[in-house]
Amino acid sequence: RKEVEQDPGPFNVPEGATVAFNCTYSNSASQSFFWYRQDCRKEPKLLMSVYSSGNEDGRFTAQLNRASQYISLLIRDSKLSDSATYLCVAWAGKLIFGQGTELSVKP
Amino acid sequence: ETGVTQTPRHLVMGMTNKKSLKCEQHLGHNAMYWYKQSAKKPLELMFVYSLEERVENNSVPSRFSPECPNSSHLFLHLHTLQPEDSALYLCASSQDGGDNEQFFGPGTRLTVL
Numbered sequence: 096r097k098e099v100e101q102d103p104g105p106f107n108v109p110e111g112a113t114v115a116f117n118c119t120y121s122n123s124a125s126q127s128f129f130w131y132r133q134d135c136r137k138e139p140k141l142l143m144s145v146y147s148s149g150n151e152d153g154r155f156t157a158q159l160n161r162a163s164q165y166i167s168l169l170i171r172d173s174k175l176s177d178s179a180t181y182l183c184v185a186w187a188g189k190l191i192f193g194q195g196t197e198l199s200v201k202p
Numbered sequence: 203e204t205g206v207t208q209t210p211r212h213l214v215m216g217m218t219n220k221k222s223l224k225c226e227q228h229l230g231h232n233a234m235y236w237y238k239q240s241a242k243k244p245l246e247l248m249f250v251y252s253l254e255e256r257v258e259n260n261s262v263p264s265r266f267s268p269e270c271p272n273s274s275h276l277f278l279h280l281h282t283l284q285p286e287d288s289a290l291y292l293c294a295s296s297q298d299g300g301d302n303e304q305f306f307g308p309g310t311r312l313t314v315l
Contacts, residue, residue, distance in 0.1 A: 099244070127301040138206075138292060138306035139245070182245070186301040189258065192245040 098191045101183050105197035118166040118183030125185040130168050133180045173200045205229040206307035214313045223278040223310045225293030233299040234276040239290040252299045283314045
């Protein structure tokens with residue numbers, strides 16, 4: 096079983112759509128969680144940390160459910176520039192990455 | 203623009219060659235990392251250095267040999283690689299290790315023939 100598992104992609108959505116990514120993790124000792132974004136042929140960059148109470152950054156909302164070992168990322172009013180691969184990441188002594196979900200936002 | 207640079211950006215080598223990948227961070231961080239990213243697979247942590255001391259070797263074959271001469275530089279020495287070692291090798295740095303944000307370099311795209 097993968098330590099961090101994400102929705103298979105790709106997600107193809109029109110501009111302005113709301114899209115949700117789901118992620119589960121298997122290590123209950125995981126302490127911190129993140130979403131990283133990786134553009135095509137570029138390096139990963141931190142998008143946002145994920146807190147138990149849920150957190151929002153503009154059009155992006157991240158949520159964590161420790162009981163279900165589940166993490167989500169919601170993107171509202173998607174833009175063309177949101178097209179990228181979104182990586183779900185758990186920290187359990189080291190960063191453990193999911194395989195990523197590719198998002199393609201079309202005009 | 204990232205504060206972590208990597209050279210070369212692309213590398214093609216034969217299985218008998220010896221080459222080195224270089225990483226430099228300009229962020230004043232004290233922890234550095236090597237990751238491997240293969241197609242359709244998650245990033246895999248290879249090595250962690252904290253304060254120039256190796257603190258993690260994630261069961262990496264000995265044909266990969268890291269070196270961290272100071273807190274700003276990290277090398278990955280390669281020898282007798284296999285075709286399945288072809289991948290994107292990413293360097294990252296962070297302040298104090300732990301779960302602090304990691305900043306990645308652009309990577310070296312390695313092809314082993």
